[in-house]
Amino acid sequence: MRGQIQEITSFSNPRVKWVSSLKEKRNRDAEKKFFIEGFREIQKSIMENPKGSKKFPIKLDCLFVSPECYLGSSEQALVDKVNCPVFQLPKKIFEKISYRDRPDGLIAVAETPDATMNWELSSPLYMNPILIIEGVEKPGNLGTILRTAEGAGVGLVIITDPRIDLFNPNVVRASTGTLFTLPIFISSIEDVFLNLKKQNYQIYAVTPDGKKLYTSANMDLKSAFLFGSEQYGLTDFAKQNSDDSLYLPMFGEADSLNLAMSCGIILYESLRQQNKG
Amino acid sequence: MRGQIQEITSFSNPRVKWVSSLKEKRNRDAEKKFFIEGFREIQKSIMENPKGSKKFPIKLDCLFVSPECYLGSSEQALVDKVNCPVFQLPKKIFEKISYRDRPDGLIAVAETPDATMNWELSSPLYMNPILIIEGVEKPGNLGTILRTAEGAGVGLVIITDPRIDLFNPNVVRASTGTLFTLPIFISSIEDVFLNLKKQNYQIYAVTPDGKKLYTSANMDLKSAFLFGSEQYGLTDFAKQNSDDSLYLPMFGEADSLNLAMSCGIILYESLRQQNKG
Known part of the structure; x- marks a missing residue:
């Protein structure tokens, strides 16, 4: 059930505002969502946990991509693999929501897992x-x-x-x-x-x-x-x-x-x- | 020969512009000066080298201070100790030249020493x-x-x-x-x-x-x-x-x-x- 890629073209798109709002803790807490930026980070977040691992699982809510920012071809391969809605943004808007100086075109929003030790x-x-x-x-x-x-x-x-x-x-x-x-x-x-x-x-x-x-x-x-x-x-x-x-x-x-x-x-x-x- | 304290009250004071310009390497190179911010850093820079030490000596060129930003009383004691002209600035101007989020009111400019190994x-x-x-x-x-x-x-x-x-x-x-x-x-x-x-x-x-x-x-x-x-x-x-x-x-x-x-x-x-x- 791969999500369809939806294009976003405007700064005032509510999805853009929403993902930006997650930079603040009170919004992350209210939404029970957080922000994973970058190829390596997202890839690790969706890796299957080793058998018997006690790791909390990460469930992606959606993915924001900007192919203009990709540094290679692995970014597209990762986008093809995720199981959530994908929103495509022009570089200018992507840079606005990014946390990095040189974003690689990938930002995921995930559900905040319960990390309490059992x-x-x-x-x-x-x-x-x-x-x-x-x-x-x-x-x-x-x-x-x-x-x-x-x-x-x-x-x-x-x-x-x-x-x-x-x-x-x-x-x-x-x-x-x-x-x-x-x-x-x-x-x-x-x-x-x-x-x-x-x-x-x-x-x-x-x-x-x-x-x-x-x-x-x-x-x-x-x-x-x-x-x-x-x-x-x-x-x-x-x-x-x-x-x-x-x-x-x-x-x-x-x-x-x-x-x-x-x-x-x-x-x-x-x-x-x-x-x- | 303690320097007299000179007050600076304007953003457009040439001394303020000059010290800000040292944030760029080409200006530091041209002026052969660099920028030491903070009580601890300045204090270490003027500590006498241990006998026999091969350390390069640091010579302060001038000191910018903003008593409104001091965190305690040791700042003033350090200012009393330095052997160079001292310029006093209001907090607003000091924050402009500072590199820190919470400046402690002390910035020195020093002559760039020759650090080439002999x-x-x-x-x-x-x-x-x-x-x-x-x-x-x-x-x-x-x-x-x-x-x-x-x-x-x-x-x-x-x-x-x-x-x-x-x-x-x-x-x-x-x-x-x-x-x-x-x-x-x-x-x-x-x-x-x-x-x-x-x-x-x-x-x-x-x-x-x-x-x-x-x-x-x-x-x-x-x-x-x-x-x-x-x-x-x-x-x-x-x-x-x-x-x-x-x-x-x-x-x-x-x-x-x-x-x-x-x-x-x-x-x-x-x-x-x-x-x-």
């Missing part, structure tokens, strides 16, 4: 390591963290009490689509501790005032690494309930490493200890 | 590790790399054949001022190899097609890590002349790790091997 359904967890981010503030940082977590083979990412919308267009963009390929869920910090402890995970708080040098922690067992927000760090609850706390050595100022960088370094040390890196 | 003067080199970036393209990436290199205790950063201006305002900003505290120089890739080999450095090319897993390299000797540009990677010359080539394991797609992240992971592995991390 601990009961998901258990037992067998992933190592698990990455937990408490209250991340900057969409671009979260995207970079997801991209890095994918590289490091992280099995599960949990975002607790986020101050940002997981489906913010800048998360999608900075994640280069890994938002759709990594198992990533939202949970409360209390549920994270309750469930991971029950399943014998070692929960390591990573914080500048950590007690142990990160390389001296035993990461080859079931490990979960817990990072705080850019501005406020970890909550007291998180620090007090962790099994141990780790720090990264730093020769410069306390903020020499940003959140994503700290995650990457810890995750690659974990790979090394697991003899995978 | 191999003769700098030898022998005793730093471990040395970080070499070949042809970096994005100012923000270079800034993040410098910030991370400072955290990892890198002794020397060499940028070869840069496609960007080392003193681009976005390098200054993303480096959070470490551009002024880390020894960082520009050289040709040929001179890098010639001089580092003469001094018995092991030069490791870090590249997705590297031959050796990065953790299996011996990094506790005199090591230099060589990274390519975001888009083009390392040149053939760099690959062919390196002593060895290293790769980072990657579970996702080839571009899961960005350039700065790869640098951070390698540099922290080097710290670990040196028993410093």
